[in-house]
Amino acid sequence: MNDPVYHELRDLAARRPLTPAEEARLEAWLTAHPEARADWEQEAALDRLLRELPPAPVSSNFKVLVLQALDAEERAAARAAQAAPWRLSWRNIFSPRVASVGLLLALGVAGAFEYRTYTRTQLARGVRDVSSVVALTGPDVLQDFEAIHELPAAPAKADLDLLAALQ
């Protein structure tokens, strides 16, 4: 049944009882399309069943219960805030102030980590540079090591005299 009039009236009847004018329009349409009457009667019967289905039971103090539940929630939230003011609720966690502090902390930690990595890299580079410049001397340098090691730390008197005479 694809007639727009039928569709329109069926949609209306699915939502509310038809007005007398709509009933008259329907009756005229059904007279012109008798083949649709059986289908319409089924639709109308279903509408009647659904309409007369009793509504869900609602306790007479439902509104009071909701308001009391709301009070209880607010009291519990106030108690929680009083008992542990530092505790963050989800709303606080996503508040702009807490979010900006969190961002600053994250940036600080990331900066410290980056700085440590940088200083370690610099140190490693320094060690590499020094080791490349100061090459290890040959073993011949150590040939007279023992004799030199035995020399006194201060210059000998004879040496000083010789130096004075030469000047």
Next chain:
Amino acid sequence: MTGQPDPDAALMLRVREGDREAFAELVGKYQQPVISILYRTLPDAAEAEDLAQHVFLQVYKSAHRYEVTAKFSTWLFTIARNLCLNEIRRRSRHPAQSLNETFAADEDQPVRQYEDVKTHSPPDTLLHGELEEKISAAIAALPENQRTALLLCRQEELSYEEIAEVLGCSLSATKSLIHRARETLKQQLKPYLRTGAWR
């Protein structure tokens, strides 16, 4: 969204400022439709109420995020559907856990008071009881998106566009969901549709 101002949006703006009276007014207006929708998914009146209570608490807590561009009922039913889907998912993971354990119900809360609204004679009650059970079972057996689309369709203040917004799908997809739900129900309830046994 139509050009007419949404009176619920005005109330919601007051709720955003912490106005409890405006909140109570919204709860009073929407408690029945919200609980009815949840009840068809969690067919236990107490559990549907518990979840509805959390829907309204969520509305209050999220009031600062409410934009007036959105119709209040659309926003409310979206919250209700999301919490309901979360509950369905939670149940599939922890089937033995009750809703109260999830939401840690306040033990100081007073008990619910239900009014006895049944006015039928005993044979009528029996007939209605059986039929109601069949219809409820048929609705509960629908896929979640079809069931929600069908139930929201019964909310006259929601347009098809708004239902599509709650479901997060296109207008044509929404109409298709409603159509498929109705076709399934017609098949499931065929004997009752033929006899008109409800009346």
